[in-house]
Amino acid sequence: MKCEKIQGLLKTDFLDGELDKKLKSYIQNHIDSCDSCKTLWANLYQKTVAPFKNLKEIKPPESVWSRIEKETLAGAKEPFSLLDWLKDKLPPLFYFPKPAYAFAAMVLICFMTYFLYFKPSAN
Ligand SMILES: [Zn+2]
Numbered sequence: 001m002k003c004e005k006i007q008g009l010l011k012t013d014f015l016d017g018e019l020d021k022k023l024k025s026y027i028q029n030h031i032d033s034c035d036s037c038k039t040l041w042a043n044l045y046q047k048t049v050a051p052f053k054n055l056k057e058i059k060p061p062e063s064v065w066s067r068i069e070k071e072t073l074a075g076a077k078e079p080f081s082l083l084d085w086l087k088d089k090l091p092p093l094f095y096f097p098k099p100a101y102a103f104a105a106m107v108l109i110c111f112m113t114y115f116l117y118f119k120p121s122a123n
Contacts, residue, residue, distance in 0.1 A: 006030050006037050015044060
């Protein structure tokens with residue numbers, strides 16, 4: 001794996017501890033042997049992880065959690081709408097990209113113009 005890719009992972013998933021063991025170990029070995037990546041990792045760690053390493057976890061009061069839960073659930077419950085329900089159940093029937101509407105309108109206008117102004121002659 002190239003340094004560029006490794007450094008991308010260092011800034012994201014490796015930093016967040018989101019990598020699987022195998023990849024994490026691979027990257028750790030790379031860091032140990034590559035000065036460029038080692039320097040980047042040292043800087044990242046010093047600026048993003050180290051300042052928060054010794055912070056004490058603070059639990060918010062129970063009332064805060066219950067208020068968050070209440071407001072979250074209140075926002076999640078919307079009145080039942082048959083149209084929304086149908087859109088969820090039958091998405092292909094209701095999905096038309098906007099350009100399709102514009103194209104359909106253009107075609108309709110062309111046909112209307114043709115039949116209104118260019119009537120076939122009787123003879
Ligand atoms: Zn490297």
